[in-house]
Amino acid sequence: MTGRRKGLRITCYGDSLIQGFPFTEEHSWVAAAGRGSAGTWENHGICGECCDDITERVLRQRWDGGRLLLYEGGMNDIIQGVPLSFSLEQMERARRHAAAAGAAAVFVLPWYCAAAELNPLVRRLRAAMRERFPRGTVLGVAAPAKGAEAADPETGRTAEPPVWFLDFEPVFPRGGEAELAALRRKYFIWDGVHPTADTYELLGKYAGQVFAGF
Numbered sequence: 001m002t003g004r005r006k007g008l009r010i011t012c013y014g015d016s017l018i019q020g021f022p023f024t025e026e027h028s029w030v031a032a033a034g035r036g037s038a039g040t041w042e043n044h045g046i047c048g049e050c051c052d053d054i055t056e057r058v059l060r061q062r063w064d065g066g067r068l069l070l071y072e073g074g075m076n077d078i079i080q081g082v083p084l085s086f087s088l089e090q091m092e093r094a095r096r097h098a099a100a101a102g103a104a105a106v107f108v109l110p111w112y113c114a115a116a117e118l119n120p121l122v123r124r125l126r127a128a129m130r131e132r133f134p135r136g137t138v139l140g141v142a143a144p145a146k147g148a149e150a151a152d153p154e155t156g157r158t159a160e161p162p163v164w165f166l167d168f169e170p171v172f173p174r175g176g177e178a179e180l181a182a183l184r185r186k187y188f189i190w191d192g193v194h195p196t197a198d199t200y201e202l203l204g205k206y207a208g209q210v211f212a213g214f
Contacts, residue, residue: 008039010211013058014072014108018045020200022189027197032204037212050076051090058094063101069094070166072108075193078121088132095163104161106139111168115192116181129165136163140170140210171206
């Protein structure tokens with residue numbers, strides 16, 4: 001599956017960071033990505049949702065092999081103190097639902113922000129997601145898989161579609177734990193979590209380049 005394959009739909013589920021809060025969907029990073037790559041990008045972000053809310057909506061989606069599930073969630077779980085294991089299980093439920101129809105999943109790794117108190121928890125969630133899906137490939141770093149693996153010659157079973165990660169960290173300046181929030185202050189609005197309009201555009205351009213390179 002590629003961002004340039006005719007008819008491919010990248011179905012994006014998530015919270016306000018998909019929706020584009022505090023702006024409109026037209027100013028979201030999803031919209032900006034759609035302007036920079038082929039395929040149809042669908043925005044299904046809803047402000048305030050935790051991973052269980054997002055996954056319940058994913059489970060109502062009729063999937064087909066012409067789609068990619070792009071899933072961004074976890075920041076509201078962190079803020080509301082949702083157990084990490086519960087959040088990860090919701091991601092796994094969404095992945096299994098898409099995989100049953102031959103659709104691959106792309107999980108957006110949470111990015112470090114300008115709210116210093118949240119960044120240790122963001123780091124923990126990023127590590128846990130990589131551990132939960134150990135065969136996941138970070139897009140833009142290594143060549144992505146080209147779809148489901150070949151059938152096992154002994155069992156005849158076909159492997160499930162691959163799991164990918166979209167990591168926006170290359171967009172932001174790097175820094176140590178002590179200076180991370182300060183370095184990123186200009187990229188986020190007053191709450192330290194939601195991107196500015198310029199940052200959404202920056203994120204979308206990066207995502208568009210990643211998917212255009214498939």
